[in-house]
Structure formats: structure tokens, C-alpha cells
Amino acid sequence: MRSQTQRRVFLVAMAGLAAFLVWGMAGLPRFGTFAGAYSQFLNAHAVAQRAATNVVAAITFDYRGFDTMGEEFILFAAVVGVAILLRTQRDEEERSPTEEAEGRHAPAASNAVRALGLAMVGPIVVFGVYVVAHGHLSPGGGFQGGVVLATGALLVYLSGEYVTLRRVRPEHLIDAAESAGAGGYVAIGVLGLAMTGSFLENVLPLGRPGALLSAGIILPINAAVGLEVAAGFVLLLSEFLEQTLVLQPRGGGTP
Amino acid sequence: MIGHLPQLVAVWLFAVGLYGIVTSRNLVHMVICLSVAQSSTYVLLLSIGFRAGGTAPIFLDVPVGTRAVDPVVKALALTDVVVGATVTALLLALAVQAHKRHGTLDPEEFRSLRG
Amino acid sequence: MPLLPPLPVALPLLVAALLVAAGPFVRRRVADLTAIATAGATTVLTALLLARAADHPLVHWFSGWTPRGGLVLGIDFAVDVAGAALATLCGVLMTAALVFTWRYFEAVGTLFHALMLVFLAAVLGFCLTGDLFNLFVFFELLSVAAYALAGYRAEDPGTLQGTLNFAVTNSVGGILVLSGVALLYGRSGSLNLAEIGRTLERGPADGLVVVAFVLLLAGFFVKAAVVPFHFWLADAYAVAPAPVCILLAGVVSELGLYAAVRVYWTVFAGVLAPHAAGLRGVLLGAAALTALLGALMCYLQQHLARLLAFATVSHVGLTLAGIALLQPDGLAGALLYLVADGLVKAALFVCVGVVQFRFDTVDERALHGRGRGLPVTFGLLLLGGLALAGLPPFGTFLGKALMEDAAGRAGHPWVAWLFVVASAVSAAAVLRAGLHVFAGWGPPAGAWRPGPGGPDGSAAPAPGGSASSRPHATMVAPAAALLLVALALGLAPGLSARAHAAAVRFSDQRAYAAAVLDGATGPAGASAERAGPAVQPSGTLPPAALTVALAVALAAVPARRPHTRGRRRKAALHGVLHATLALRRLHSGQVGDSIAWLVAGTAGLGALLTAVLR
Numbered sequence: 002m003r004s005q006t007q008r009r010v011f012l013v014a015m016a017g018l019a020a021f022l023v024w025g026m027a028g029l030p031r032f033g034t035f036a037g038a039y040s041q042f043l044n045a046h047a048v049a050q051r052a053a054t055n056v057v058a059a060i061t062f063d064y065r066g067f068d069t070m071g072e073e074f075i076l077f078a079a080v081v082g083v084a085i086l087l088r089t090q091r092d093e094e095e096r097s098p099t100e101e102a103e104g105r106h107a108p109a110a111s112n113a114v115r116a117l118g119l120a121m122v123g124p125i126v127v128f129g130v131y132v133v134a135h136g137h138l139s140p141g142g143g144f145q146g147g148v149v150l151a152t153g154a155l156l157v158y159l160s161g162e163y164v165t166l167r168r169v170r171p172e173h174l175i176d177a178a179e180s181a182g183a184g185g186y187v188a189i190g191v192l193g194l195a196m197t198g199s200f201l202e203n204v205l206p207l208g209r210p211g212a213l214l215s216a217g218i219i220l221p222i223n224a225a226v227g228l229e230v231a232a233g234f235v236l237l238l239s240e241f242l243e244q245t246l247v248l249q250p251r252g253g254g255t256p
Numbered sequence: 257m258i259g260h261l262p263q264l265v266a267v268w269l270f271a272v273g274l275y276g277i278v279t280s281r282n283l284v285h286m287v288i289c290l291s292v293a294q295s296s297t298y299v300l301l302l303s304i305g306f307r308a309g310g311t312a313p314i315f316l317d318v319p320v321g322t323r324a325v326d327p328v329v330k331a332l333a334l335t336d337v338v339v340g341a342t343v344t345a346l347l348l349a350l351a352v353q354a355h356k357r358h359g360t361l362d363p364e365e366f367r368s369l370r371g
Numbered sequence: 372m373p374l375l376p377p378l379p380v381a382l383p384l385l386v387a388a389l390l391v392a393a394g395p396f397v398r399r400r401v402a403d404l405t406a407i408a409t410a411g412a413t414t415v416l417t418a419l420l421l422a423r424a425a426d427h428p429l430v431h432w433f434s435g436w437t438p439r440g441g442l443v444l445g446i447d448f449a450v451d452v453a454g455a456a457l458a459t460l461c462g463v464l465m466t467a468a469l470v471f472t473w474r475y476f477e478a479v480g481t482l483f484h485a486l487m488l489v490f491l492a493a494v495l496g497f498c499l500t501g502d503l504f505n506l507f508v509f510f511e512l513l514s515v516a517a518y519a520l521a522g523y524r525a526e527d528p529g530t531l532q533g534t535l536n537f538a539v540t541n542s543v544g545g546i547l548v549l550s551g552v553a554l555l556y557g558r559s560g561s562l563n564l565a566e567i568g569r570t571l572e573r574g575p576a577d578g579l580v581v582v583a584f585v586l587l588l589a590g591f592f593v594k595a596a597v598v599p600f601h602f603w604l605a606d607a608y609a610v611a612p613a614p615v616c617i618l619l620a621g622v623v624s625e626l627g628l629y630a631a632v633r634v635y636w637t638v639f640a641g642v643l644a645p646h647a648a649g650l651r652g653v654l655l656g657a658a659a660l661t662a663l664l665g666a667l668m669c670y671l672q673q674h675l676a677r678l679l680a681f682a683t684v685s686h687v688g689l690t691l692a693g694i695a696l697l698q699p700d701g702l703a704g705a706l707l708y709l710v711a712d713g714l715v716k717a718a719l720f721v722c723v724g725v726v727q728f729r730f731d732t733v734d735e736r737a738l739h740g741r742g743r744g745l746p747v748t749f750g751l752l753l754l755g756g757l758a759l760a761g762l763p764p765f766g767t768f769l770g771k772a773l774m775e776d777a778a779g780r781a782g783h784p785w786v787a788w789l790f791v792v793a794s795a796v797s798a799a800a801v802l803r804a805g806l807h808v809f810a811g812w813g814p815p816a817g818a819w820r821p822g823p824g825g826p827d828g829s830a831a832p833a834p835g836g837s838a839s840s841r842p843h844a845t846m847v848a849p850a851a852a853l854l855l856v857a858l859a860l861g862l863a864p865g866l867s868a869r870a871h872a873a874a875v876r877f878s879d880q881r882a883y884a885a886a887v888l889d890g891a892t893g894p895a896g897a898s899a900e901r902a903g904p905a906v907q908p909s910g911t912l913p914p915a916a917l918t919v920a921l922a923v924a925l926a927a928v929p930a931r932r933p934h935t936r937g938r939r940r941k942a943a944l945h946g947v948l949h950a951t952l953a954l955r956r957l958h959s960g961q962v963g964d965s966i967a968w969l970v971a972g973t974a975g976l977g978a979l980l981t982a983v984l985r
Contacts, residue, residue, distance in 0.1 A: 029557040033308030036560075054314060067433040077387075087525075173395060176392060183388040193435075198374055290542055
């Protein structure tokens with residue numbers, strides 16, 4: 002379709018669809034008055050039933066833990082997909098990694114940025130581990146903490162030390178970490194299946210609400226998810242960075 | 257209508273995101289517009305579960321029984337965010353490859369598939 | 372609680388994680404064998420599920436959360452015959468695709484196998500689940516795996532465009548589904564299919580219910596490639612490697628329709644029952660449009676993969692026609708046709724893959740006569756084409772016969788003619804392609820009438836073929852095996868009765884809710900008796916024979932520009948040519964067009980259904 006016609010078709014159709022959607026949403030309860038039985042039950046009983054004070058985490062990793070397993074594998078599949086899409090093609094070769102994309106003339110990172118960036122890597126990693134470990138108690142969890150952990154690697158790149166990181170980073174270990182996180186979730190589920198006949202049943206002792214070691218399998222699952230998300234995002238980051246900083250067309254020349 | 261204002265925002269986000277995709281001339285712009293369209297579902301989900309005067313459903317420092325908002329939609333929104341982020345990552349990888357292979361990010365320049 | 376249901380999903384996921392971890396240390400053949408073994412084991416598990424679910428649905432509650440006090444707290448797998456049958460089909464197709472990969476790819480990393488296994492797990496979860504949001508999660512998981520798999524040959528220019536169209540259009544489809552789920556949650560406060568159905572039944576079919584229904588239907592129709600949500604399909608098939616096409620053709624479109632039917636019969640059937648007649652009309656209209664447009668576009672293609680893509684679209688329309696009758700008879704036929712057609716299309720894609728491996732192209736024009744050295748592939752392609760037309764005793768014949776019968780009894784005898792025309796035209800295209808490529812029929816390359824600047828046909832080269840390599844047995848055997856299974860389906864005794872019983876159970880909303888929510892495990896005897904015994908498709912041999920004959924006749928039509936005398940004839944011919952050119956130009960491969968049509972289709976569906984459901 003020519004772009005004028007296409008635009009007109011879209012605008013007319015979208016106007017109709019928007020009106021249709023608004024008509025449907027008028028049937029929802031007024032904003033602020035939702036009273037679903039499921040959510041009210043969980044707010045009232047989840048803490049007692051699962052010894053987890055973060056009810057959202059209890060839902061994500063226990064009541065609806067199977068959904069989260071699927072979600073974790075969506076991330077897994079996407080990371081594997083990006084690795085497939087960005088792998089070294091037959092007409093490319095690796096060159097010694099540079100800190101800057103060729104043809105780019107950005108000013109080098111100042112010393113203040115480098116120093117502060119590197120200094121913050123440690124606290125960020127600690128904070129990430131904290132968020133992952135306390136997912137069942139306070140806001141946070143495996144996904145959020147995993148992303149925080151991955152930003153540690155991003156900080157290293159921003160501080161201009163990517164080449165050093167690349168030398169030190171054990172690539173296979175990160176792959177293995179991601180798989181351990183993903184496979185670990187399934188393994189915990191199978192454990193529940195073997196022990197009680199229900200996949201992903203909470204088979205560890207529940208403990209006291211508010212203590213760090215409580216809520217049964219929610220803590221190990223959080224750890225697995227945190228590991229997988231952190232490793233996955235570091236892999237994503239390194240795949241994209243390899244494209245500009247490392248790969249070049251075979252025989253040299255600018256990419 | 258005021259009682260459903262957040263849902264109207266969701267519809268608007270959806271419409272704007274799709275308009276961006278349809279008229280886009282840059283792959284990165286298109287991917288971000290898809291992300292905007294996706295964010296309409298976050299707004300929709302979270303607005304459905306809101307309870308006036310409710311606090312977050314985390315009972316670490318407030319006693320169980322305090323009026324709290326719906327926790328289920330928060331879990332759903334969390335899943336939704338992960339899905340959106342991963343699709344964005346995949347599509348951006350496609351955009352990077354497209355720029356390398358074709359030297360352009362304009363979707364109208366890709367003409368090898370027709371009919 | 373049955374232990375079996377989660378296993379077909381857990382096993383492939385576990386092995387996929389292991390494959391990625393072991394990646395660089397594992398040799399290619401080991402990875403191949405592991406993947407094939409896993410797919411095979413999973414297929415056995417799904418077959419076991421099918422056997423166990425024959426009497427009453429198997430319900431497995433995750434994390435130990437069975438319903439408490441009448442409230443559903445967790446996620447469940449509710450496995451009935453239809454879901455288990457589809458799951459088994461997916462397992463079989465994945466095993467065939469992985470066996471085909473053995474020789475198709477010269478070099479492939481373990482990442483490919485890992486993604487295929489993740490795709491398998493997602494598809495199985497999708498078939499077996501009883502929770503609406505879980506359905507969405509598996510919908511997205513299989514989509515993401517499919518995008519990555521389709522883009523496997525990222526170095527080719529067309530791949531990027533095709534994958535982009537595929538990914539963006541299906542993502543928007545996912546947004547539609549999620550919006551529908553959110554609306555249903557807002558109304559019912561629950562995410563369990565059975566529970567939502569019970570809640571909706573108590574209330575009126577107001578605006579929210581209609582909008583949620585339209586959103587869910589539109590989202591699933593994007594997956595199923597119903598017109599006008601289908602613009603992504605041909606592009607995705609054209610660029611995806613052959614093993615992935617096998618899965619896309621045999622699994623993804625089927626699942627889109629399955630999800631639509633499942634959601635309708637468990638959630639909306641009760642509340643929308645008073646308006647079933649209007650709904651039937653709208654769905655039949657969509658089915659007819661899809662079937663005819665798909666068949667027409669199929670006949671106009673010279674690119675083998677796109678040809679099969681449009682054949683898929685056309686057959687989705689036919690299956691939708693059976694579903695649209697909203698009765699157990701039509702549903703039984705549709706389920707049978709779904710399974711058999713999936714097998715046949717997968718077999719055809721294996722043949723196309725062999726051609727691609729051997730000659731590096733799938734353009735009918737460029738391949739003219741070059742396939743003479745591949746007699747087995749030729750035979751299988753011809754057989755597949757005839758099976759597409761509904762040659763008895765293939766399963767496709769049985770499914771179509773049941774659907775035509777049901778349509779006739781429901782007062783829509785024209786549906787039988789739709790079946791004849793659409794099947795004949797799409798089968799003719801396949802047969803014609805086979806005759807041109809393998810037997811050298813028709814005008815030699817160069818004497819063809821010029822197409823409207825269609826795709827240059829060189830599908831990205833198969834990363835392994837060389838001019839002198841003969842196709843290995845592992846590449847051709849899957850096609851033969853799949854066609855054999857399709858044949859067996861048609862010959863199996865009592866299959867139509869069993870399909871009918873399964874369809875009756877599928878369409879009984881109350882029985883499903885009772886089984887899931889109340890743990891009722893009684894057999895479906897009562898409801899089956901209420902719906903009447905299965906009908907034997909006796910009077911449907913003539914239409915099938917007509918279809919096959921028509922297909923063969925159309926296939927033999929020469930492709931030369933006909934010499935017409937008389938100005939009126941010439942004018943009419945020009946009109947037809949212009950119309951077909953315009954139709955082909957509409958399929959531009961641009962993402963913007965696809966989304967524009969998606970929005971138009973959703974708005975149109977919304978308008979029509981609002982009119983009939985109020």
C-alpha cells in the first residue's frame with residue numbers, strides 16, 4: 002500500500018478500535034474499587050500460608066510459580082536468540098577488542114567517571130545480591146536483583162574497562178550460570194513433583210515470616226532466577242558490545 | 257469517564273505505539289514504539305488492580321490485614337515487563353544486523369519480500 | 372493427582388538448559404542425538420497422556436494449590452483428549468524436524484537444538500494448560516523461540532525483513548491477548564478458564580465481555596493467520612530454515628485456532644450462547660474469506676515456501692469453517708482435519724527442504740525440470756498434494772467429510788462447495804509445482820509470463836547443500852513417516868466416533884468446569900448421549916473425488932499467456948490480471964502494512980461481533 006493510503010486506513014481503523022476498547026473498558030469496576038476474591042484471599046492469607054511478607058513474591062514464585070518458570074525461559078530463549086542473531090558470520094572475523102567503535106570520536110571517559118564507576122561496581126553487586134536474597138521479605142526478588150547485578154558489568158563498560166573485563170570474563174562460565182539458573186528452576190519443580198506429587202510444591206521448611214531463611218523454596222528459586230537474569234543480561238550486553246567493538250568484516254576495513 | 261481515566265491512558269498508549277510502528281522509517285524507532293504499545297498493557301493491568309487508599313501488598317512493616325492493592329496484577333505486570341524487554345532485545349539485535357547488512361535502518365528499503 | 376502432565380513440559384526445558392551449558396564442549400552429533408531423543412521421549416509422554424485422558428480429563432494443580440473453599444489459588448493443567456492429541460502431534464512434528472536437521476544443516480551449534488526444545492516445551496504447555504494467563508505466557512514463549520528460530524540465517528537480507536514482520540505482528544497479537552486477559556480478570560477476579568467461565572455465565576454479555584472476546588479472538592487469529600491477520604505468514608515461511616518451517620506450518624497455525632476454540636468453549640460459550648447464530652455467521656464469513664484468498668494467493672506463487680504458506684492460510688480457513696459451526700460435529704471434523712492437515716503440510720515442507728538443500732533455491736521457475744533426479748521426493752510431494760485435496764483414505768478426507776456433513780445438517784450446504792474450491796486450488800498449486808520442478812512439465816524457464824516483480828525466489832541458501840549431494844535418507848524419511856501417519860489416521864477404525872466423543876466433551880462447558888473445579892471424574896457418557904451418536908461420512912465421496920479431479924485438472928493448466936480472441940474476453944482477462952496483481956501488491960512484506968491490516972481486522976471483527984452479540 003502506498004503510505005498515504007496506509008496511513009488513512011490505519012487512522013480510521015484505529016479510531017474505531019479505540020472507541021471499541023473504551024466502550025469495553027467502561028464495563029470495568031471504577032478505578033480504585035476492585036474487589037476480586039482471589040486477590041483479597043491472598044492479601045489476607047499468603048503471609049500465614051507461606052511465611053513470605055512480600056505477597057507479590059509469594060504469588061510470583063509460589064502460587065503462580067509455574068508462570069514464572071515460563072517467563073524465565075522467555076528470557077533464556079531471547080538471550081539464546083540474540084546470541085544466534087549476532088553470532089560471527091562467515092564474512093566477519095574478530096579483531097583485537099577496542100574500547101571504542103571505529104569511526105566514533107567520543108571523548109574518552111574522564112578520570113572521575115572511571116574511578117567512580119569502578120568504585121561503584123562492588124556496592125552494586127552487593128546491593129544486587131541483597132535484593133535477590135530479600136525478595137520474599139521486601140520489594141525485590143530474582144528479576145529485579147538480577148538486573149541490578151547485570152548493571153555492574155555495564156558500569157565496567159562505562160568506565161572504559163571493557164577490554165579488561167573481556168579478558169577476565171570467563172564466557173563459558175556465564176553461559177553455564179545462565180543454564181544453571183534456568184535448569185535449577187525446573188529441577189526444583191521436579192523435586193516437588195517427586196516428593197509430593199505436585200510440580201513446584203513448596204517442600205522446604207517455611208520458617209517464621211520476616212526471617213531471612215523463610216518461605217520455603219521461594220528463596221532458592223529467587224537465587225536461581227537472579228543468577229539466570231544476571232547472566233542473561235551480561236550475555237546480552239556482551240553480544241551487543243562485540244558487534245561494534247570486536248567484529249569487523251573479513252580482511253579489515255570499517256564495519 | 258473519570259473513573260476509567262487510567263484505562264483511557266492505556267488505550268492512548270496503544271494507539272500511539274501502533275501509529276509509530278505503522279509510519280516508522282527507522283527500525284530502532286519502530287522497536288521502541290512496540291515497547292510503548294506494550295506499556296499500555298502494564299497501565300491497564302495495574303489500573304485494574306488499584307484499590308483506593310491501599311498500600312503495597314508487602315506486610316513486613318505493616319500488619320497483615322492493612323488495606324492493600326491487588327497483588328496478582330503486580331505479578332502479571334512483572335511477567336509482562338520481562339516479555340516486553342526480551343522481545344525488544346531480540347528486535348534490536350535484528351536492527352543491528354540489518355544496519356550491518358544493508359547499511360540502512362529504513363524498513364522501506366527492505367524490498368526482497370513481495371507478492 | 373496425576374504425575375504425568377507436567378513432565379512433557381519439564382523434560383525439554385531441562386535438556387535445553389543442559390545443552391546451552393554444555394554448548395562448546397558437545398559435538399554436533401551428540402547434540403543432534405540428545406535433541407532427537409528428548410523429542411522422542413516427550414512424544415511418548417504425550418501419547419501416554421492421550422491414552423490416560425481418554426475417559427476423563429487429567430487435572431494437575433501446580434505448587435500444590437488445589438482449589439480451597441471454592442476459590443482457585445493456583446495454576447492447573449487440564450488435559451483432555453483434544454489437548455493431548457494436539458500435544459502428541461507437536462511432539463511427532465518436532466521429532467521429524469530434528470531428524471531432518473541431522474543432514475540439513477552442515478554446521479549448527481547447540482543453540483539451535485536448545486531453542487527447538489524450548490519451543491517444544493512451550494507448545495506442549497500451551498496445549499495442556501487450563502489457566503488463561505499461563506496460556507498467554509506459553510503463547511509468548513513459543514513466539515519468542517519462533518522469532519529466534521526464524522531468524523537463524525541472519526546473514527541473508529530477506530531474513531531480517533521476514534523475521535521483523537513476523538516478530539512485530541505477533542507481538543502486537545500478544546498485546547491484544549493480554550488486554551483481553553486483563554479485561555476478563557477485571558470482571559471475574561480470576562485467571563482460571565473454568566472459573567472465569569462460571570463467573571461470566573452468571574452475568575450479562577455486556578460491552579466488556581464482547582470486547583474481551585474480540586481481543587482474544589483477534590490475538591489468536593494473528594497466530595492462526597486468519598485473513599486479514601495473515602500478512603506476516605508468507606514472509607516468515609520464506610525466510611525460516613526448512614526445519615523451522617515444518618514446525619511453523621504444522622504447529623503454530625493449528626495452535627492459534629486451538630486457543631481460540633478452547634477459550635470460547637471454556638469461558639464464553641455459556642454467556643454468548645443466546646447469540647450463537649450471529650457468531651456462527653461472522654466466523655463462517657471469516658473462514659470463507661481466509662480459505663478463498665489463501666487458495667488464490669497460493670495458486671499465484673512461484674516461490675515454493677510462500678506457496679505452502681498460503682496453502683496453510685487457506686486450510687486454516689477451512690478448519691475455521693468447521694469450528695464456526697459451534698457444534699460438536701463440526702468441531703470433531705475440525706480437530707481431525709487439523710491434525711491430519713498439519714502432518715501433510717509438514718511432510719510437504721520436508722520435500723521443499725530437500726529441494727532447497729539440493730539446489731539452493733525454491734523458485735519454481737529456476738528449478739524447472741532440475742528435480743528429475745529425486746524420484747522419491749517427487750512421489751512424496753505428489754502424494755502430499757493429493758492428500759491436501761482430501762484424497763481418501765487420508766485423514767484429511769475424513770476430517771473434511773465430517774465438517775461438510777456437519778455444515779449440511781446445520782443449514783449451510785455451501786460450505787461443502789467452499790471446501791471443494793479451496794482444497795482443489797491449493798492442491799493444484801502444489802501438484803503444479805511438483806510437476807514443473809520434478810518432471811519438467813510446463814514451459815521451460817525463461818518462457819514464463821512475467822510476474823509482478825515478485826521475490827527473486829532464491830530463498831536463503833541451505834547452509835549445507837552442494838550440487839552433487841543426494842538427499843540422505845534422514846532427510847526424506849520424515850516426510851514419508853508423516854504421510855504414513857496421516858494415512859493411518861484416515862484408516863484407523865472408530866476414529867470419527869472417538870473424535871466426536873472428544874468434541875462433545877470439549878464443547879461441554881459445565882463438564883469442564885466440574886472436572887477442573889469440583890474434581891468430578893465421571894466419564895462423558897451422559898453428555899455424549901445427549902449430543903447424539905457420531906455420523907459416518909458416507910455420502911461425501913463424490914465431493915472428495917470432485918476435489919481431487921479438479922486439483923489434477925488445474926495443475927495441468929499450462930502457464931502460458933492464453934491467446935484470447937475478442938475484445939470482451941481480452942478486457943475480462945485484463946481485469947482479472949489487474950485484480951490479482953493488486954492482491955499480490957498488497958502483500959508487500961512491509962511491517963507497517965501488516966499492522967495496519969491487523970488493526971483494521973480487529974476493528975472490523977469488533978464491529979461485526981458487536982452487531983450480532985447485543
